[in-house]
Amino acid sequence: MAPQLSTPVGNRDYSSATVLIIGSGISGMCTAIDLIRRHDCHNFIIVEKGSHVGGTWADNRYPGCRCDVWSHLYSYSFEPSDWTREFADQEEIYSYLLKVAEKWGLFKYIRFNTTVLEARWNAKYEKWETQVKVEGVKDAESGEGYTISSQFLVSAVGQLNAPKYPEIPGLGSFKGKLIHSARWDWNYKLEGKRIAVIGNGATAAQIIPEVAKVAKSVTVFQRTPNWVVPRDDAPIPGWRRHAYRNIPLVRKRYRAELMDIRETNLFNAIVTNDVTNKEGLRALSADLMKTQLLNKPDMIPKLTPSYPPGCKRVIISDDLFLAYDKPYVILETDKIERITEKGIKTENSEHVVDMIICATGFRTVEFMYPIRVYGLGGRSIEDIWRKGARAYLGVTVESLPNFGILYGPNTNLGHNSIILMIEAQSRYITELISKVGEARNEKQTLVITPSPEATFKFNSELQQVLSTSTFAHPDCSSWYKTRDGLITNNWGGTVIQYQKLLSKITWLDYAITGSYASELQRSSSSHIGRVREETMLGRISLAFVLLQMS
Known part of the structure; x- marks a missing residue:
């Protein structure tokens, strides 16, 4: 049976x-x-x-x-x-x-x-x-x-789920450390190493500032630039965490307000061709570069995309451009010709490195x-x-x-x-x-x-x-x-x-x-129904409900 x-x-x-x-x-x-x-x-x-x-x-x-x-x-x-x-x-x-x-x-x-x-x-x-x-x-x-x-x-x-390695001649001939970002080896020490990062997308934007803290040099190989806007990350204060833990309605309201922002302004800026919101993202990215690339303003044109925000994934980062501003972080925009035993050869130069990080995404x-x-x-x-x-x-x-x-x-x-x-x-x-x-x-x-x-x-x-x-x-x-x-x-x-x-x-x-x-x-x-997570109460109504519960 x-x-x-x-x-x-x-x-x-x-x-x-x-x-x-x-x-x-x-x-x-x-x-x-x-x-x-x-x-x-x-x-x-x-x-x-x-x-x-x-x-x-x-x-x-x-x-x-x-x-x-x-x-x-x-x-x-x-x-x-x-x-x-x-x-x-x-x-x-x-x-x-x-x-x-x-x-x-x-x-x-x-x-x-x-x-x-x-x-x-x-x-x-x-x-x-x-x-x-x-x-x-x-x-x-x-x-x-x-x-x-x-x-x-x-x-x-x-x-x-399936890592995608770059299709570059000679990739298997490199004698140093070759790694894909989704298969990281924490036993390999980065301190004092000459590191190459192939790719400049969302993953690379998170890796570059971290490896730049300890590496001797970091060379980033970029094909096309990306729009980068501030993350504005911060610890959640203890009093807010206490409120979210003990008053579920407050936590749900905060989640709903976050969803509202992403379903309106961010949706229009990224998915649609809304001019106002796209200009807002462009301005955020431009301001971030101007304030963080103080030593390398000549790098700004190379990091500014020609396509509208949202066409590719918009990157959020508070420290990527700060990393690029370091003297030993190099942005390489020449096309890679091949990987050699010692590093990476482009159309106009050769970079000798100890480690190559493939931040090249997945077979999506x-x-x-x-x-x-x-x-x-x-x-x-x-x-x-x-x-x-x-x-x-x-x-x-x-x-x-x-x-x-x-x-x-x-x-x-x-x-x-x-x-x-x-x-x-x-x-x-x-x-x-x-x-x-x-x-x-x-x-x-x-x-x-x-x-x-x-x-x-x-x-x-x-x-x-x-x-x-x-x-x-x-x-x-x-x-x-x-x-x-x-x-x-x-x-x-x-x-x-x-x-x-x-x-x-x-x-x-x-x-x-x-x-x-x-x-x-x-x-x-x-x-079947659905989970309703957008805001359904105004703040005054929410305050009234909380008062009734107290």
Whole structure:
């Protein structure tokens, strides 16, 4: 007899579950918690290729690593934290995620050091069959790999998980220390070293000021400049932390006000072509350079972009230009020709270095890379996405039955916290899972696949919106889009618009089969609701409520 949704996977059914979640980062954890708290579902497995929870916050441990979103927005709505700074660093965020995982008992569901090789839909048994490889030495003694069957498959691998190394001739010939920012080696000492940083994006902007504190020299290789505006980071005073801990309404109000700022001014400045707000960002960046590059004003033209703010990721930093102002920090704008045994050769010079840091990002447009996925009729994910990755509502994919993806195509943000998007996706996907679970409990089957028509309509309308956004500007390339200019990564609206879109399931947009299908076909939609986090009370009304509570 099939186990009930509330029954955890045990030894006897070790390779079978209602749900298989790939990844134990923010998305995978959120999905697991929603299964538990919203649907009393414990019959799931999480596989994690690393040895830690936390996803990108476990992988990225480089010096200066911190979030570019205010701390109080960068947490689950249902799990607030006693943040110490306005912008939390990697260690505080990682600690927060550990606490959340421990609170919800997630570790018993996670199989660490387990890499997914392939997932294939078995139409005969209406299940996913996912091949995994066991990487842990001790665990591998019991078997190097196995296949997990599940009624539903969830990809929570995200967009920032597979490091991208630069395609530069001779990269493997360098005899010094070569490192990618997402694979940092803290055992290598930076003091007195000649360091090269390839890349000048958000990650490099955090690394450069830190390594410049101890290095003999730092040479930054820049292809195109970025807009940089102040972070205005600061410790959160004790009296405010006390208020947030003890008066939840005050904490929620602060979070809501932060969201309002990002959903209005910052959205207009980054996503749309609003002239006033863009000029504001330009002025902030120009003022920052003038006040921090006191010794190197001649560097300002090289650091000023020609494209509008928002086309590429806007960088926030309080100390990047201060680092550039140091005499031993060099900005190199010549094209790199090749890597040599001793360093980096450009068109006009050669730089001898002890260490090369590749702050070159991730394989962002290759969603789910390198996992092989095969859906209906054996159709591969490469074939489904041969013209660019796309999904219905950013969460379900044509030809992939009983499948959900978080932080997938067109769900990244340039202006707000990705966790707000992830929570909406998790609520939607776990609602789909609950219907599949209901069928399993009734010893029936249910297969849910987004229709090609609904997928095409959604993405056509979205691309139309994106075509008028800053992301589509022809004067810059970014990790938001493919080489031919298709924007596959970013959402084109506000978070609230996305939350409302995912607040219900429209069953008419899905092909529904299986013996339990008639149960869903009785209604045209299912209401899920959303987390309302924007401000709903004026400050006077809020004060009145607090007085009534006192």
